[in-house]
Amino acid sequence: MEHKLKQITIISGKGGTGKTTLTANLGFLQSNIVLADCDVDASNLHLLLSPNIKEKYNFYSGTKYSIDKENCIKCNKCINLCNFQAIDINYNINKISCEKCGLCYNVCPNKSILEEQNCTGEYYISKTKNNLDMVHAKLNIAEDNSGKLVTQVRKEAIKIAKEKNLKLILIDGPPGIGCTLNASITGIDLAVIVTEPTLSGIHDLERIIETTNHFQIPSSIIINKYNINFENTKKIENIGNNFNIPCVGKIPYDTTIIDSLIKGKTIVEDFPNHNISQIIIRTWKEITTLLI
Numbered sequence: 001m002e003h004k005l006k007q008i009t010i011i012s013g014k015g016g017t018g019k020t021t022l023t024a025n026l027g028f029l030q031s032n033i034v035l036a037d038c039d040v041d042a043s044n045l046h047l048l049l050s051p052n053i054k055e056k057y058n059f060y061s062g063t064k065y066s067i068d069k070e071n072c073i074k075c076n077k078c079i080n081l082c083n084f085q086a087i088d089i090n091y092n093i094n095k096i097s098c099e100k101c102g103l104c105y106n107v108c109p110n111k112s113i114l115e116e117q118n119c120t121g122e123y124y125i126s127k128t129k130n131n132l133d134m135v136h137a138k139l140n141i142a143e144d145n146s147g148k149l150v151t152q153v154r155k156e157a158i159k160i161a162k163e164k165n166l167k168l169i170l171i172d173g174p175p176g177i178g179c180t181l182n183a184s185i186t187g188i189d190l191a192v193i194v195t196e197p198t199l200s201g202i203h204d205l206e207r208i209i210e211t212t213n214h215f216q217i218p219s220s221i222i223i224n225k226y227n228i229n230f231e232n233t234k235k236i237e238n239i240g241n242n243f244n245i246p247c248v249g250k251i252p253y254d255t256t257i258i259d260s261l262i263k264g265k266t267i268v269e270d271f272p273n274h275n276i277s278q279i280i281i282r283t284w285k286e287i288t289t290l291l292i
């Protein structure tokens, strides 16, 4: 029987919950999956999995405009008509103010405005240190098409999985909510929400559950540093129960994780027999049972 390709995205309501560290640890335990780093605004997965870049591509999104000053007859039509005051008196187009409406390009009497595809970032196909295919990306500074870049990273990961007949894609999603989160979770089989037992952690968890519920995505919870506040951990478990979202793992706070991080390693690689490594292994087993 042919098994359908499954996709899991690890997400968190906010940054700093240990989402990427956990994704790297879970990824390090695998041998036949594709990894996708969809936290394109602040990708960090590479720091722990040391991918060796095999292929590199420019990512283009939308158009960009510039003025060919040598050819410009300085009629100022573009400056006067731009609704966003994006063109200065020296005929430079401000990249941030320009809304790419194309009006200047269309009204210029001398065809002095150039229209080109906008290169907003790069994406890479790499091999991690544990020999997994990994797709990751970098968005250029001040570019705002991160949702489209996430979609591209996911497309490439699906392509590799299909070519190599791999059955699972593990995605490191972005922290928080917004268009990159939406692009990271649409059509997936399971969201794993990493949270911590703090008041802000609980608040952000509730917000992100609203999003996964909206998209009707099966979800699960990992409580990181659960032992820093048992009362809040209980509250998180209750929230999960109320929404029928199982808690698949509770990771204690332990400085050994940080010791491994400092060495650029996952704890499962650095201390495979450590209690936390064993908990992470069990957590992965719990996650996979939810995919059946």
Ligand code: SF4
Binding pocket: 065, 081, 082, 083, 084, 085, 086, 087, 093, 097, 098, 099, 100, 101, 102, 103, 104, 105
């Ligand atoms: S593309 Fe539109 S927003 Fe950008 S400079 Fe031209 S007129 Fe202004």
Ligand code: SF4
Binding pocket: 067, 071, 072, 073, 074, 075, 076, 077, 078, 079, 107, 108, 109, 110, 111, 112, 113
């Ligand atoms: S409309 Fe064209 S020719 Fe006129 S100032 Fe702008 S770029 Fe130059």
